[in-house]
Amino acid sequence: MTLLRRAITPSSSISASKPEERVKAPRLKRPGMRGWLGKGRGEAFYVQAPQEWRGTTVQVCGLWPFAIGTGTPMVGVPLGRHIHTGATLCCDPISWFQRAKLISNPSMFVLGKPGLGKSSVVRRMATGLAGYGVMPLVLGDLKPDYVDLIEALEGQVITLGRGRGYLNVLDPGEATSAAQRLRDAGYEKEASQVLADAHGRRHTMVAALLTIMRGAPPTDREETILDRALKVLDDTHDGIPVLGDLLRVIQDAPLEVRAVALDRGNDDRYKEITENLEASLIGLTGGGRLGEMFSKPTTNPMHRDRPVVYDVSAVDDSDMDLQAAALLACWSAGFGTVNVANALADAGLEPRRHYFVVLDELWRALRAGRGMVDRVDALTRLNRTRGVGMAMVSHTMSDLLALASEEDRMKAKGFVERSGMVICGGLPSAEMPQLTSAIPLSRAEQDLLIGWQDPPAWDPTTNQEATPPGRGKFLVKVGGRPGIPVDVQFTSVEASISDTNKRWHTQSRVGTRDQDGAGE
Numbered sequence: 149m150t151l152l153r154r155a156i157t158p159s160s161s162i163s164a165s166k167p168e169e170r171v172k173a174p175r176l177k178r179p180g181m182r183g184w185l186g187k188g189r190g191e192a193f194y195v196q197a198p199q200e201w202r203g204t205t206v207q208v209c210g211l212w213p214f215a216i217g218t219g220t221p222m223v224g225v226p227l228g229r230h231i232h233t234g235a236t237l238c239c240d241p242i243s244w245f246q247r248a249k250l251i252s253n254p255s256m257f258v259l260g261k262p263g264l265g266k267s268s269v270v271r272r273m274a275t276g277l278a279g280y281g282v283m284p285l286v287l288g289d290l291k292p293d294y295v296d297l298i299e300a301l302e303g304q305v306i307t308l309g310r311g312r313g314y315l316n317v318l319d320p321g322e323a324t325s326a327a328q329r330l331r332d333a334g335y336e337k338e339a340s341q342v343l344a345d346a347h348g349r350r351h352t353m354v355a356a357l358l359t360i361m362r363g364a365p366p367t368d369r370e371e372t373i374l375d376r377a378l379k380v381l382d383d384t385h386d387g388i389p390v391l392g393d394l395l396r397v398i399q400d401a402p403l404e405v406r407a408v409a410l411d412r413g414n415d416d417r418y419k420e421i422t423e424n425l426e427a428s429l430i431g432l433t434g435g436g437r438l439g440e441m442f443s444k445p446t447t448n449p450m451h452r453d454r455p456v457v458y459d460v461s462a463v464d465d466s467d468m469d470l471q472a473a474a475l476l477a478c479w480s481a482g483f484g485t486v487n488v489a490n491a492l493a494d495a496g497l498e499p500r501r502h503y504f505v506v507l508d509e510l511w512r513a514l515r516a517g518r519g520m521v522d523r524v525d526a527l528t529r530l531n532r533t534r535g536v537g538m539a540m541v542s543h544t545m546s547d548l549l550a551l552a553s554e555e556d557r558m559k560a561k562g563f564v565e566r567s568g569m570v571i572c573g574g575l576p577s578a579e580m581p582q583l584t585s586a587i588p589l590s591r592a593e594q595d596l597l598i599g600w601q602d603p604p605a606w607d608p609t610t611n612q613e614a615t616p617p618g619r620g621k622f623l624v625k626v627g628g629r630p631g632i633p634v635d636v637q638f639t640s641v642e643a644s645i646s647d648t649n650k651r652w653h654t655q656s657r658v659g660t661r662d663q664d665g666a667g668e
Contacts, residue, residue: 202236220632223248225276227269228636231621237634239624240273241568242282242504242537251568251626254537259544259564259583260573261601265620267293269571269636270506270539275301277504278455282537286457286506287482288475290465294457294506296645303455306448308474309462314444315477317353318378318389320346322452326488335495342491346484347382351375353480354394358428360473361436370425372408373398380404391443395429398422438473450481452489452501458482468512475513479524486534503536510540511547514560521556524563540567544575545582561586570625574601574618593623593631 183190220235224243229236245254260266271294274284278301286294295305307313323346330339354374359365366374377397381389384397398405401418411418434440450456458478463471482505492498514521540563542548548560564570564586575583575597583589589597600618607614623631 228634231633253568256569257567264573288478292461298457508541
């Protein structure tokens with residue numbers, strides 16, 4: 149500061165003993181804030197923002213006073229550039245919770261109209277978090293949007309569908325082997341807890357499938373019968389049971405099951421009590437609309453030490469019940485594996501692993517039947533204690549608020565309210581009252597989201613639609629803080645594995661070959 153002042157003071161090198169002897173420096177005319185005033189002198193009516201660059205305090209310390217503090221967080225996965233300032237934004241729910249302490253819950257909810265890049269944002273975060281050592285778990289990919297990414301990360305792709313792959317909902321997964329390891333190491337209590345968690349997960353999954361089959365949850369008595377029948381099955385069955393084995397236990401009417409069924413020692417009364425339950429289980433073993441996908445041995449067991457994606461794209465969109473059941477089964481298997489990994493890490497038998505769980509197309513599972521919201525609600529409330537980050541993806545708030553009962557609608561709305569961050573893409577104006585009731589949005593932020601959902605313009609030169617104005621543009625909201633508008637930018641490598649419209653790019657004609665023998 150001192151040297152700078154001396155250098156620019158004209159009289160600093162002149163000394164005089166009397167004031168009248170001082171040499172007066174000539175006054176220099178300087179332009180104003182908008183340039184030279186006057187005709188022909190080029191006064192600017194609009195001053196453009198200066199170009200911005202980033203650097204560390206060591207690199208840019210000599211540029212003072214032109215260096216300023218950044219306005220966007222720099223902790224986490226590089227997501228894109230701030231739309232107004234061009235500053236880089238780093239953002240993901242795990243880094244903002246664990247390292248930056250910006251949010252109190254490592255979860256995010258992504259909203260936006262189809263085709264604007266919701267899955268692309270989640271894929272970018274999954275890619276960056278994989279570099280930090282966090283393993284992505286895509287528990288149900290319906291399009292598929294994440295298979296290429298998980299393959300590029302050398303992860304595990306589990307394909308499910310009619311005749312393509314099976315997921316046994318009674319399979320405890322790695323819980324049995326993990327419990328044995330814990331017992332061998334002297335952790336008897338922890339081993340019992342792992343097995344109890346696996347039992348509860350299987351019971352919950354069977355009840356969820358019954359809910360989808362019936363459109364309503366099973367009765368209290370039926371839930372109790374299922375619980376006791378599963379315990380009898382574990383004690384008497386060798387190997388891994390399937391739904392057909394559970395059905396036979398109920399049909400055989402062992403004393404333990406009859407005791408909770410309250411049949412009063414009457415065989416006819418027992419058959420009457422369990423008739424509806426038997427009919428539903430028969431439907432789950434191959435005779436119903438859910439087919440055999442959940443009643444046969446698991447074709448590809450999930451591993452806890454690699455990125456995983458459940459590819460359920462073979463299930464047709466018109467079969468919504470099967471889609472919802474597949475998503476719930478994938479979620480159950482995924483969180484069961486996370487529980488096993490945490491138990492082994494707590495005992496010091498394995499290193500601590502963190503997971504980034506992706507729940508895409510959330511609205512499909514919520515609409516499957518009454519009671520499904522409660523089961524999803526239980527999953528979303530425990531993500532912080534499980535040591536996982538979570539990304540929930542849906543289209544609009546209307547998807548969440550279109551449920552039959554008011555109670556379910558309020559719980560679904562709570563998914564957005566409890567999320568650590570909410571990332572919004574282009575949304576119609578009709579969504580704004582519902583969205584602002586969950587998260588605060590200023591009028592300018594609402595106008596931004598509405599403008600991003602406008603349809604693309606027609607390019608007369610190429611005779612094709614131009615890129616939609618809101619593709620790749622999102623608003624990151626954390627509580628009541630002002631939103632951060634960001635333009636997500638991909639590298640060339642990411643672009644090659646992030647294309648969800650591959651089947652539209654090339655149209656092959658039967659019998660037509662090029663010189664290399666490949667179809668056109």
